[in-house]
Amino acid sequence: MSSQVAAWSRSFDMLIIVIGAFLVWAVTHINFLLLGGDWDFFIDWKDRQYWILITPIVSIMMAAAFQAIFWNMFRLPIGATASALLILIGVWIVRYHSWQGMAFFPISLVVPATCLLGAIALDCILVLTRSWVLTGVFGGALFGLMFFPANWIYLAPYFQPVEHMGQLTSIADLIGYTFPRSGTPEYIRIIERGTLRTFQDSAMWVSAFFSAFVCIFVYVIFWNISVAACGTKYIPVGSRFKEMFGSRNLPKGTE
Amino acid sequence: MMGVPYLKQTLLAALTLMVVFTGLAPVAVQAHGERATEPYIRTRTVHWYDLSWSTDKLQVNGTVTVKGRFRLLSDWPDAVSKPDLVFLSNGSPGAVLTRVESYINDMPAQQSARNLEIGRDYDFKIVMKGRVPGKWHLHPVLNVHGAGQIVGPGSWVTVEGSAADFKEPVTTLHGTKIEDLQTFGVARVQLVQLGFGIIAIVWLLWWLRRPLIVSRWLALQAGREDLLITRADDKLAAATLVLVLLIVIIGYTQTVKEFPQLVPLQSGSVYTPPLPESPQQVQVKLIRAEYDVPGRSMRITAEVSNNASKPVRIGEFTTAGLRFINKKLDVAVAAVSPKFPKELVPASGLVLDSDKPLLPGETRTMKIDSSDAAWELERLVSFLSNVDSRMGGLLFFYDSDGKRLISEVYGPIIPVFKAIKS
Numbered sequence: 001m002s003s004q005v006a007a008w009s010r011s012f013d014m015l016i017i018v019i020g021a022f023l024v025w026a027v028t029h030i031n032f033l034l035l036g037g038d039w040d041f042f043i044d045w046k047d048r049q050y051w052i053l054i055t056p057i058v059s060i061m062m063a064a065a066f067q068a069i070f071w072n073m074f075r076l077p078i079g080a081t082a083s084a085l086l087i088l089i090g091v092w093i094v095r096y097h098s099w100q101g102m103a104f105f106p107i108s109l110v111v112p113a114t115c116l117l118g119a120i121a122l123d124c125i126l127v128l129t130r131s132w133v134l135t136g137v138f139g140g141a142l143f144g145l146m147f148f149p150a151n152w153i154y155l156a157p158y159f160q161p162v163e164h165m166g167q168l169t170s171i172a173d174l175i176g177y178t179f180p181r182s183g184t185p186e187y188i189r190i191i192e193r194g195t196l197r198t199f200q201d202s203a204m205w206v207s208a209f210f211s212a213f214v215c216i217f218v219y220v221i222f223w224n225i226s227v228a229a230c231g232t233k234y235i236p237v238g239s240r241f242k243e244m245f246g247s248r249n250l251p252k253g254t255e
Numbered sequence: 256m257m258g259v260p261y262l263k264q265t266l267l268a269a270l271t272l273m274v275v276f277t278g279l280a281p282v283a284v285q286a287h288g289e290r291a292t293e294p295y296i297r298t299r300t301v302h303w304y305d306l307s308w309s310t311d312k313l314q315v316n317g318t319v320t321v322k323g324r325f326r327l328l329s330d331w332p333d334a335v336s337k338p339d340l341v342f343l344s345n346g347s348p349g350a351v352l353t354r355v356e357s358y359i360n361d362m363p364a365q366q367s368a369r370n371l372e373i374g375r376d377y378d379f380k381i382v383m384k385g386r387v388p389g390k391w392h393l394h395p396v397l398n399v400h401g402a403g404q405i406v407g408p409g410s411w412v413t414v415e416g417s418a419a420d421f422k423e424p425v426t427t428l429h430g431t432k433i434e435d436l437q438t439f440g441v442a443r444v445q446l447v448q449l450g451f452g453i454i455a456i457v458w459l460l461w462w463l464r465r466p467l468i469v470s471r472w473l474a475l476q477a478g479r480e481d482l483l484i485t486r487a488d489d490k491l492a493a494a495t496l497v498l499v500l501l502i503v504i505i506g507y508t509q510t511v512k513e514f515p516q517l518v519p520l521q522s523g524s525v526y527t528p529p530l531p532e533s534p535q536q537v538q539v540k541l542i543r544a545e546y547d548v549p550g551r552s553m554r555i556t557a558e559v560s561n562n563a564s565k566p567v568r569i570g571e572f573t574t575a576g577l578r579f580i581n582k583k584l585d586v587a588v589a590a591v592s593p594k595f596p597k598e599l600v601p602a603s604g605l606v607l608d609s610d611k612p613l614l615p616g617e618t619r620t621m622k623i624d625s626s627d628a629a630w631e632l633e634r635l636v637s638f639l640s641n642v643d644s645r646m647g648g649l650l651f652f653y654d655s656d657g658k659r660l661i662s663e664v665y666g667p668i669i670p671v672f673k674a675i676k677s
Contacts, residue, residue, distance in 0.1 A: 006466070006470075009466060009468070009469045009470055010466060012468060012469060013466065013467040013468050013469075016467070016468050017463060017467070044520060045520075046520070047519065047520045047522075048519050048520075073472060073475070074467065074468060074471040074472055074475065074483075075471060075474075075475055075480060075483040075484060076462055076467070076471065077462065077484075077492070078458070078459055078462050078463070081455050081458050081459060082459060084455070085452060085455040085456070085459070088448065088452065089452075102349070103349035103350065104348075104349035104350045104351050104386070104387055105349065105350050106350070106436070106437035106438065107437075107438070107441045108436060108437055108438060108439050108440055108441055109350075111440065111441060111444045114448055114451060116448070116451040116452065116454075116455055117451055117454075117499045117502065117503060119455075120454060120455055120458055120495060120496075120499050121496055121499050121500070123458065123492075124458075124492040124493070124495050124496040124499070125492075125496065127484060127488055127489060127492035128489060128492050128493060128496070130484070146499075146503050149503050149504070149506070149507035150451075150502075150503045150506070150507075152507055152510055152511075153447050153506040153507060153509075153510050154440070154443045154444045154446075154447040154448070155440075155444070156510045156511075156513070156514045156517060157439070157440045157443065157514060158439075158440055159514070159517040159518060159519065159520075160427045160428075160429065160431065160514065160516075160517060160518075161427060161428040161429070161516065161517070161518045162425055162426070162427050162428060163428060164365060165356055165363035165365055166363060167363060167365060167521070168428075168518060168521065169365065169518075169521045170517070170518045170519070170520055170521060171425070171427070171433070171436070171439065171440075172520060173365075173520055173521050174425065174436065175436050175439070177354060177365050178353045178354055178355075178423060178436055179350040179353055179354075179436075179437075180344060180345055180347065180350055180352075180353070180354050181350075182344060182345070182346050182347065182396060182404065183404065185342035185344060185367065185398035185400075185404075186342045186365075186366055186367045186522075187340050187341075187342050187367035187398070187400050187524065188400075189520075189522065191519075191520050191521075191522035192519065192520075192522065203519075
């Protein structure tokens with residue numbers, strides 16, 4: 001490869017990085033909004049069951065999908081990390097621009113969680129094992145398992161007890177109550193409604209292990225969907241379609 | 256391409272500017288759907304009355320109390336979920352006011368209330384605190400599970416001062432003083448996530464600094480995977496994995512030590528019995544209700560029986576937050592506070608075919624007309640598009656001592672499309 005071609009190739013790389021970053025961000029963000037939404041929007045939705053269960057399961061979908069694309073086509077182990085990092089950046093922009101700027105919600109009400117450390121681990125395990133199966137088993141499990149303890153480092157303070165109107169409540173609940181969301185009444189929250197509650201008050205670890213288990217399968221599914229999508233080489237277009245849009249049989253001089 | 260020079264560039268620049276200007280500048284949300292709910296919900300579910308707002312002007316950190324009562328109408332529509340689980344809230348454009356306290360029948364309403372009884376009355380009180388300066392419309396709202404928001408009458412409240420002065424301090428049960436709930440914990444979240452982000456960026460740059468797309472694809476096609484993942488890459492991946500695991504383990508154990516006593520999110524619902532039921536001393540049986548479309552008038556014909564011990568007169572008809580007042584009855588006029596939103600008290604008032612008092616034991620057919628453009632302004636005239644075209648409301652009767660007696664009136668409503676010839 002000549003130096004000029006190498007330079008062009010590098011320019012092409014930069015172009016693809018920028019476009020690809022927006023694509024990864026947008027797809028990951030939309031996927032998460034549709035499937036994980038409220039559990040990440042609000043601090044008083046981050047319960048010990050569904051938040052811990054749903055967030056990693058939804059996040060690993062795009063992490064696995066982009067990891068498969070970058071790995072299979074370019075042997076780049078960056079898909080999961082890029083997916084988690086870009087959605088985190090996007091989420092913070094939205095928190096300030098829309099949630100605070102448009103609806104006057106304080107940032108404390110809408111602090112996001114992240115699967116970033118799990119995503120980095122996922123990429124690292126892919127490099128070390130060179131195997132999507134092993135990455136799915138170990139990395140997927142780690143992705144789900146690490147979500148709760150990694151986020152607890154900064155979210156734990158929101159669960160300190162306070163008294164309000166003669167009732168015990170957490171700071172997270174109090175923030176949710178104090179800053180009203182007209183369209184999100186209290187009862188719409190799904191707080192620990194389920195059976196993942198053995199081991200006394202360690203419901204979060206039961207959820208984390210179950211999440212880890214589910215993440216393995218979700219990883220495998222989305223990796224393979226992505227691989228199948230990458231295998232599509234072209235979409236055949238018939239001659240009639242081409243004629244309809246003028247790419248065939250055009251009069252001379254009009255092309 | 257022939258035509259206007261630089262057309263594409265100009266269009267592209269204009270599009271870019273449009274995106275930048277509309278996208279970067281946040282615009283505050285003003286609407287809160289007070290008139291968007293269908294009329295059959297607003298006229299036949301929750302009827303708010305005796306509402307008051309303690310002030311219409313407050314400073315940042317000052318409070319306004321909204322209180323009153325609501326009746327859950329007996330003719331609750333089948334298409335609307337029953338009030339088995341409700342949450343008392345407020346309607347305002349975002350968190351411009353904060354909620355300090357809220358009560359249903361003096362029971363704290365921080366959580367949802369269950370099993371409210373149809374046909375019964377409840378007291379409520381909401382204390383709000385000024386946060387963002389501006390003029391805001393403040394409504395009580397009853398969220399009904401499965402039905403959504405049922406918005407009560409709104410009043411304009413002006414918040415003055417500077418938003419920067421707003422503070423929401425709280426002290427935890429461990430004695431830790433939190434200066435402001437708005438910002439609590441945010442710096443810690445951002446600092447830790449920034450740390451995570453730096454590790455991620457280092458990882459990405461490690462790979463992105465090399466020739467990427469074309470070069471790697473060609474190498475991969477040539478079967479030279481060994482050129483793409485090196486020993487150094489393996490070492491970095493192993494080191495990063497260990498680093499990440501250490502951060503999680505050490506970070507979590509330190510956090511547990513730092514906050515040994517935490518509580519989970521509090522959920523669950525509370526039950527509060529309704530207010531004591533007062534005997535229905537005036538019975539109202541709807542004979543016919545019409546909505547005169549060109550005349551913007553609701554005409555009710557009802558058979559009214561007075562079972563009370565004193566003569567009564569109709570003072571007010573209220574539905575969907577509108578209050579039609581019989582201006583010939585002083586006690587009814589006096590019941591409307593000067594501070595009550597004027598747009599919700601139609602100037603034309605309530606017109607009766609006879610203002611003669613209904614004597615004890617007497618039953619009489621009465622015609623009650625409420626005409627005003629407010630029916631349209633409040634978007635209450637789409638009876639035709641409802642799944643069951645019925646109306647509902649409360650009639651306030653006053654006896655000779657000025658005591659108020661409340662009766663429900665409800666039944667089918669027929670639209671009248673031509674002006675009625677007198």
